[in-house]
Amino acid sequence: MTYRYNTSRIYYLDKQDEIKFEVGDIVRKRVQEAPSNGYKIIAVDDEEGIIDSLSIFLKRSGYNFTGVTDPLEAIERVKNEHFDMMILDFIMSPIHGDQVVEEIRKFNKELYILLLTGHKDLAPPLETIRRLDIQGYCEKSDKFDQLLLLIESGIKSIEQMNEIKRMNDELSDTYEKLEKAYLDSIETLRYTVEAKDPYTRGHSDRVAEYSVLIGEKLGLSEEDLRTLRIGGLFHDIGKIGIPDSILLKESKLSDDEYSQIKNHPTIGAHILQNATIFQDILPIVKHHHERYDGNGYPSRLKGEEIPYFARIAAVADTFDAMTSKRTYRNAIPIEEVKEEIKRCEGTQFDPSIAETFLEILNTQYEKIQEIQEKY
Numbered sequence: 001m002t003y004r005y006n007t008s009r010i011y012y013l014d015k016q017d018e019i020k021f022e023v024g025d026i027v028r029k030r031v032q033e034a035p036s037n038g039y040k041i042i043a044v045d046d047e048e049g050i051i052d053s054l055s056i057f058l059k060r061s062g063y064n065f066t067g068v069t070d071p072l073e074a075i076e077r078v079k080n081e082h083f084d085m086m087i088l089d090f091i092m093s094p095i096h097g098d099q100v101v102e103e104i105r106k107f108n109k110e111l112y113i114l115l116l117t118g119h120k121d122l123a124p125p126l127e128t129i130r131r132l133d134i135q136g137y138c139e140k141s142d143k144f145d146q147l148l149l150l151i152e153s154g155i156k157s158i159e160q161m162n163e164i165k166r167m168n169d170e171l172s173d174t175y176e177k178l179e180k181a182y183l184d185s186i187e188t189l190r191y192t193v194e195a196k197d198p199y200t201r202g203h204s205d206r207v208a209e210y211s212v213l214i215g216e217k218l219g220l221s222e223e224d225l226r227t228l229r230i231g232g233l234f235h236d237i238g239k240i241g242i243p244d245s246i247l248l249k250e251s252k253l254s255d256d257e258y259s260q261i262k263n264h265p266t267i268g269a270h271i272l273q274n275a276t277i278f279q280d281i282l283p284i285v286k287h288h289h290e291r292y293d294g295n296g297y298p299s300r301l302k303g304e305e306i307p308y309f310a311r312i313a314a315v316a317d318t319f320d321a322m323t324s325k326r327t328y329r330n331a332i333p334i335e336e337v338k339e340e341i342k343r344c345e346g347t348q349f350d351p352s353i354a355e356t357f358l359e360i361l362n363t364q365y366e367k368i369q370e371i372q373e374k375y
């Protein structure tokens with residue numbers, strides 16, 4: 001069968017086997033190649049005759065054609081070059097077509113693959129074709145019609161896939177731009193708060209980084225770490241709504257003034273609530289002053305009712321408050337800070353998060369110092 005396929009196409013100028021390469025060369029020279037349609041096809045068949053046939057036929061149809069007789073070389077080519085489609089013989093040596101696909105699928109899931117089979121009996125089972133994500137297969141015959149139809153419909157699928165990919169890229173591009181614009185505007189708000197409250201300057205950055213350190217120690221995902229970082233950056237954004245006379249007061253606050261300060265988590269959550277893309281950080285902004293024993297604000301949530309990320313931010317926030325110099329006191333020495341964190345386990349802090357942070361302080365203190373020096 002295979003042989004007939006060879007003879008009928010390769011040697012149609014002269015059917016004598018002995019002069020096949022010479023004839024092949026003549027054929028190659030005589031073929032008028034159509035202008036390239038830009039699609040790159042690689043064909044793999046250990047019989048050179050088939051490669052020559054396909055080369056003539058596909059170049060004439062305008063495809064950018066590469067023919068390879070060694071299946072192992074084909075795997076390397078696909079690794080290093082872009083191809084839109086692969087036409088692959090099934091029975092080859094040293095490895096069969098299904099093994100070639102198996103290798104290629106380890107690093108390339110997108111290549112559109114058509115399998116050429118010598119004879120129905122030699123075709124791989126349907127389940128193999130499905131498992132390896134082979135898009136089509138075609139029995140070798142002395143006519144190219146069926147193969148050409150398969151290639152054409154394959155190219156249409158590739159076009160659609162490329163279009164979907166392009167739209168996806170555009171969408172994620174737009175999403176990124178939106179996210180950036182939003183971050184920028186919140187950042188401006190943050191700078192406004194920091195401009196009027198010297199204590200907040202640097203504080204949010206440090207809380208963000210301490211929270212990420214805790215999150216890393218807890219083995220959280222990249223996405224969770226991102227939420228912790230952004231949540232830390234904006235956790236005090238609601239201070240924008242607190243009058244300067246209270247925010248900047250150096251003497252003791254009256255009860256009324258203190259209760260106004262306590263509004264900042266709710267104000268912050270209100271500012272952010274309409275931005276769907278940052279819903280994840282809302283719990284941090286709103287609940288970073290809750291206490292594990294239920295005596296915090298604004299919602300007096302208790303224990304695990306307090307959102308997990310807010311419990312993390314609470315430890316980071318308090319640590320930074322204790323280790324920052326305030327107008328009315330110096331920074332508290334680190335050993336005292338550790339004792340205080342230990343003492344507040346289960347009352348102010350989630351005990352397991354506080355323990356995690358103490359472990360960081362005991363074993364990775366240089367990272368904490370780096371953050372303190374940076375901001």
Ligand SMILES: [Fe+2]
Nearest residue numbers: 235236288289
């Ligand atoms: Fe706060």
